[in-house]
Amino acid sequence: MDSIRLEWLNYGKDWVLNAGEIIKIRLSEKITINTKSHINDLVTNIDREIEDFFKQKVSLIKDHRLLGEEGDFVNDSDGYIWILDPIDGTTNLVTTGRDFVISLALYHNGQPLFGIVYDVMRDELYHAITGEGAYIKDKKIPQVNSDLLLDDQVIICDIKEIISYPRVVDLIQQSRGHRRYGSAALEIVHIAVGRAGAFIHMMVHPWDIAAAKIIAEECGLKYTRTDGTSVNVFEKGSSLVAPEKLHQQIVTICFS
Amino acid sequence: MDSIRLEWLNYGKDWVLNAGEIIKIRLSEKITINTKSHINDLVTNIDREIEDFFKQKVSLIKDHRLLGEEGDFVNDSDGYIWILDPIDGTTNLVTTGRDFVISLALYHNGQPLFGIVYDVMRDELYHAITGEGAYIKDKKIPQVNSDLLLDDQVIICDIKEIISYPRVVDLIQQSRGHRRYGSAALEIVHIAVGRAGAFIHMMVHPWDIAAAKIIAEECGLKYTRTDGTSVNVFEKGSSLVAPEKLHQQIVTICFS
Numbered sequence: 001m002d003s004i005r006l007e008w009l010n011y012g013k014d015w016v017l018n019a020g021e022i023i024k025i026r027l028s029e030k031i032t033i034n035t036k037s038h039i040n041d042l043v044t045n046i047d048r049e050i051e052d053f054f055k056q057k058v059s060l061i062k063d064h065r066l067l068g069e070e071g072d073f074v075n076d077s078d079g080y081i082w083i084l085d086p087i088d089g090t091t092n093l094v095t096t097g098r099d100f101v102i103s104l105a106l107y108h109n110g111q112p113l114f115g116i117v118y119d120v121m122r123d124e125l126y127h128a129i130t131g132e133g134a135y136i137k138d139k140k141i142p143q144v145n146s147d148l149l150l151d152d153q154v155i156i157c158d159i160k161e162i163i164s165y166p167r168v169v170d171l172i173q174q175s176r177g178h179r180r181y182g183s184a185a186l187e188i189v190h191i192a193v194g195r196a197g198a199f200i201h202m203m204v205h206p207w208d209i210a211a212a213k214i215i216a217e218e219c220g221l222k223y224t225r226t227d228g229t230s231v232n233v234f235e236k237g238s239s240l241v242a243p244e245k246l247h248q249q250i251v252t253i254c255f256s
Numbered sequence: 257m258d259s260i261r262l263e264w265l266n267y268g269k270d271w272v273l274n275a276g277e278i279i280k281i282r283l284s285e286k287i288t289i290n291t292k293s294h295i296n297d298l299v300t301n302i303d304r305e306i307e308d309f310f311k312q313k314v315s316l317i318k319d320h321r322l323l324g325e326e327g328d329f330v331n332d333s334d335g336y337i338w339i340l341d342p343i344d345g346t347t348n349l350v351t352t353g354r355d356f357v358i359s360l361a362l363y364h365n366g367q368p369l370f371g372i373v374y375d376v377m378r379d380e381l382y383h384a385i386t387g388e389g390a391y392i393k394d395k396k397i398p399q400v401n402s403d404l405l406l407d408d409q410v411i412i413c414d415i416k417e418i419i420s421y422p423r424v425v426d427l428i429q430q431s432r433g434h435r436r437y438g439s440a441a442l443e444i445v446h447i448a449v450g451r452a453g454a455f456i457h458m459m460v461h462p463w464d465i466a467a468a469k470i471i472a473e474e475c476g477l478k479y480t481r482t483d484g485t486s487v488n489v490f491e492k493g494s495s496l497v498a499p500e501k502l503h504q505q506i507v508t509i510c511f512s
Contacts, residue, residue, distance in 0.1 A: 091410060091432055091433055095409075095410050095432070095450075095451055095452060095453075096446065096451040096452065097451065098451075153351075154347065154351050154438075158434065159418065159425065159428050159429075159434045162415065162418055163425055169415065169419055172415050173415075176347055176351070177347055177438060178414065178415045178436055179436050179437065179438055180434055180435050180436045181435065181437075182410075182433060182435055190352070194351075195351055195352040195353065195354075196351060196352065197351075
């Protein structure tokens, strides 16, 4: 990656770490909040504050734009676009107080340059540069074992997949078990570092996956729609992420 | 609690912390292990090593017995019985490397004296003394809010409950979401500290719940079978754990 893009990556990592600190401060202030409406307000306020933080940062870079869950609508993929989810896992933010991430990626003319996923409470920063590998806390993540098979792997999906696709139930029963943590970006990077075997989701938005997809692919994972077709992150749709052979098993069992 | 029992509690906490250190050392040695049979062997070996560690400790206390997953069969509840799960969440141990606990409780003539649940990788030790409250890292856990209702709470259950009880699907759809972490004892203490609203499981063993049940009840949670009847931890069966009103909602929606 050329030096100017490397500088943007370093900007991005700094912003994400700073935003994590803001979230931790806001969470430590929530002690006095205990009604439902107050909790929802808290989440909305933090989400907005973090998005505004990034909006201000990106606005300082000439010709760069921001695409975010709460943000302006970007209806093309021309030029440099930062894709942000200020908090992926907002329910976790107010319930478990963990398992939520900040997701940030930079794309150029629709092509991925780098992605950053920050597990705030564990202080684990994942990032990947297209073509140059993925890292956790700046340590290279090894390539996944593409020979892994279903019977020894845990499957991550939401109850929506289980309800909609009875064959997903068959799949899970043939697997080592089912997990659900409640943050798509976090769950995808879990697969990248080998903490689970596959991630299946019927409807993810650009900001949920823009960064995690780069990290997953740089670790050698296959990342497609559930029917095996390629994913344009600027369009919402399904995601199926797994090592090569397991990916094929899942398509065969559930979606063919 | 009288001083001798308090001493046993302190023994138990020390043992659990030491056992956690052993597990961490064994995990750090696993780097070279990469075939399925080796991984399963690793889990079996750590499980046995930890159980043997506790067996040796309990054997030094006169007239105390140990009931454990891998251990001797205890077919009565007379006298002092320690109930142990050396590792609850063995699949997590080898996949995520987190979200597994050591569970240890002491019962006397079938009545609970205290329970300890140790989240090894987060270094979070939960304990409770019957009638005297529950603690996380020796800090008192506040009573749960018994007025919490379904629409604002996350439900923890396994896919088995979802498959067997279509009404559990209705329940989850009315809730704030579904989570599954893969360790019953850990999931129950999550409810105790308010990280989720309810735990539902169709088949738990004495060692899965002996400690977590004490912690849950000392936090004001209602802990029953799914049909609302009381739980004898020496018998395997279902578990439904939630704050009072939510518990009633779940029985009504799913199990009445």
